[in-house]
Amino acid sequence: MMKRFLAVCSVVCIGLLTTTAAFASGTIKIGGLFAVTGPASFLGEPEKKTLELLVKEANSKGGINGVKLEAVIYDTAGDATKAVQLATKLIKDDKVSVIIGPSTTGESMAVIPVAEKEKIPLISCAAGIKITDPAKHWVFKTPANDHIAAEKILNYMTRQKQKTIALLTVTDGFGSSGREQIKVLAKQKGFTIVADEVYGPKDTDMTAQLTKIRGIKPDAIICWGTNPGPAVITKNVKQLGLKVPLYMSHGVASKKFIELAGVDAAEGVMLPAGKLAIYDVLPKNDPQYKLLKEYDQGYKKDYGVEASTFGGYAYDAFLLVSSAIKKGGTAPEQIRNNIEQTQKLVSISGVFNMSPKDHNGLDLSAFEMVKIVKGDWTLAK
Amino acid sequence: MQFDQLLQYTLSGLSTGAIYALIGIGFSIIYNATGIINFAQGEFVMLGGMLTLFFLEALKLPLWAAIPCAVAASTVAGLLFERLAIRPLRQPTPINLVIITIGGSILIRGLSMLLWGKDTHAIPPFSGDDPIAIGGATILPQHLWILAITVIIVAANRFYFYHTISGKAMRACAYNRRAAGLVGIDVRRMVLFSFIISSAMGSIAGIIVAPLTMTAYDVGVMLGLKGFCAAIIGGMSSGLATVVGGLLLGVLESLGAGLISSGYKDAIAFIILLLILFIRPQGLFGKAESERV
Numbered sequence: 177m178m179k180r181f182l183a184v185c186s187v188v189c190i191g192l193l194t195t196t197a198a199f200a201s202g203t204i205k206i207g208g209l210f211a212v213t214g215p216a217s218f219l220g221e222p223e224k225k226t227l228e229l230l231v232k233e234a235n236s237k238g239g240i241n242g243v244k245l246e247a248v249i250y251d252t253a254g255d256a257t258k259a260v261q262l263a264t265k266l267i268k269d270d271k272v273s274v275i276i277g278p279s280t281t282g283e284s285m286a287v288i289p290v291a292e293k294e295k296i297p298l299i300s301c302a303a304g305i306k307i308t309d310p311a312k313h314w315v316f317k318t319p320a321n322d323h324i325a326a327e328k329i330l331n332y333m334t335r336q337k338q339k340t341i342a343l344l345t346v347t348d349g350f351g352s353s354g355r356e357q358i359k360v361l362a363k364q365k366g367f368t369i370v371a372d373e374v375y376g377p378k379d380t381d382m383t384a385q386l387t388k389i390r391g392i393k394p395d396a397i398i399c400w401g402t403n404p405g406p407a408v409i410t411k412n413v414k415q416l417g418l419k420v421p422l423y424m425s426h427g428v429a430s431k432k433f434i435e436l437a438g439v440d441a442a443e444g445v446m447l448p449a450g451k452l453a454i455y456d457v458l459p460k461n462d463p464q465y466k467l468l469k470e471y472d473q474g475y476k477k478d479y480g481v482e483a484s485t486f487g488g489y490a491y492d493a494f495l496l497v498s499s500a501i502k503k504g505g506t507a508p509e510q511i512r513n514n515i516e517q518t519q520k521l522v523s524i525s526g527v528f529n530m531s532p533k534d535h536n537g538l539d540l541s542a543f544e545m546v547k548i549v550k551g552d553w554t555l556a557k
Numbered sequence: 558m559q560f561d562q563l564l565q566y567t568l569s570g571l572s573t574g575a576i577y578a579l580i581g582i583g584f585s586i587i588y589n590a591t592g593i594i595n596f597a598q599g600e601f602v603m604l605g606g607m608l609t610l611f612f613l614e615a616l617k618l619p620l621w622a623a624i625p626c627a628v629a630a631s632t633v634a635g636l637l638f639e640r641l642a643i644r645p646l647r648q649p650t651p652i653n654l655v656i657i658t659i660g661g662s663i664l665i666r667g668l669s670m671l672l673w674g675k676d677t678h679a680i681p682p683f684s685g686d687d688p689i690a691i692g693g694a695t696i697l698p699q700h701l702w703i704l705a706i707t708v709i710i711v712a713a714n715r716f717y718f719y720h721t722i723s724g725k726a727m728r729a730c731a732y733n734r735r736a737a738g739l740v741g742i743d744v745r746r747m748v749l750f751s752f753i754i755s756s757a758m759g760s761i762a763g764i765i766v767a768p769l770t771m772t773a774y775d776v777g778v779m780l781g782l783k784g785f786c787a788a789i790i791g792g793m794s795s796g797l798a799t800v801v802g803g804l805l806l807g808v809l810e811s812l813g814a815g816l817i818s819s820g821y822k823d824a825i826a827f828i829i830l831l832l833i834l835f836i837r838p839q840g841l842f843g844k845a846e847s848e849r850v
Binding site: 217218347373374375376378379380381383384385387388390391403404407408411414415416417432435436438440441 | 559562565566569570572573675676677678679686688695696697766769770771773775776778779780810811812814815819820822823
């Protein structure tokens, strides 16, 4: 009994000692909630690695304004319940000043009430529009809204004088949110949706849907999904000999898509791409160019793989936090206020201009329309 | 409705259906020899594709060499699965066996994910990808490969089950294991054979379809389910009935997506499955079995 009591005491003492030590040397704790394992691990893994890389880098330069950083990262496995528990743990036990993550929209929506109640800034790495629309006092997000990508495609189509659209979307969260947003935007901009087809995330043949679309003869096809579906569709379009312009979402803006679809079939496919995927074809005077190159090369050096747009979301969250700290904020309240006042912050996803009404802060310039030519990206004019 | 559209739906459906049929036959062979549904069947389909990729990329083998290697390796996996997971079971009640196969499928999937990662990969087509026009419809050379290989495998199966001693012995096990044992057939060996044949067939299905659909560690789940549907429609026969079941399923899916709505594509498959289970549990072509007492 006594032994256990002593053990508890010493644990408490050590706990106290380390916390005081942390305060004495001026450390800010940044919490990370990422889906490192589970179905969304393609998001969480690069996010975690990016945050670790950045914190290490900042500390090796002596911290920000002399303040050292410490990252406390937990794996949510993509589970909303777990994300809420871990968010509470980050706030109550680890006493973090700001939380970066979670990786998915579902988890973010679940964690928002916790952050609001405990008054800790939360910078979500998920793309769902609901996260910051309407704006919540303590909540920000770094990925651009899907509707910006959709708008980018439709603006491009207007310039090409294309009027009728055939939609082909995947039946998961990404596809159905894209489908709704394209429908709304298309109506506003005077397009007609002549076909509205869907496919399952694991479907292996979409010739049936495309044959139907071929019969309708639209001006363009917009496909909204993530690999491998769009690659299958691109192959099917070639097989059927469809000569209709094919637009993809920003969800496939990686070389992997071209590899899967094959250079031949992917020829002429157009899509809005985040700038990280295509930085080597950007004009050298693009404000983001230098940062994108640095991130990609730094990531490659440390982890041996190309940096992904998803890791970029965590990069941007870290940028928002570090620039807030630079402006002299260490308490959660100050960090939040400084993030909200962020102006013209050049980042991986775009250029952030936050306001009390806009807690995302990205606009159409976050994406570039690109066309696939001979297996590589070219800017579509 | 134009004729060329209808033709395209049918052709697309037939080639998808041929894959379902191959996987379905794998299900029924094991069912007939052991009385269990092997839910790991889909994983052998995945193994076929992923192992081909492994031999192509890691060992730099040419395609014609990588394919037999992949089939051989998947067959060994099937053999090991039977030896290590199915045979040691003391009291093989069907429910235990089914749960073991589900566990096995999760294990195989997990190991593949750790070994090869979560990315989707493409395999080059066997003979180019220039579309071939038939009437107003188009298919790829790979579709012809799929149809031809399915026909060959079904024919080989037919020959094995009706014209060889061990095939006949396996059929005897399917009718009555006890009686088969009494006349001197080594039932356990037949069970092992059934796993070998069906894992080889599953992996071939996975290989010939991979150039069209790409492959990843988790493609086995959906393909396995569809193959299971085909086997149910065919009444768990390891012959033509399951082939027809698979083709029917593929064509109905494709017509459903084209003529009704693509949103109901998977629903169509599962509605058929439920209807058949309710109305004709012996399969579309089977005769009702009399109750054994």
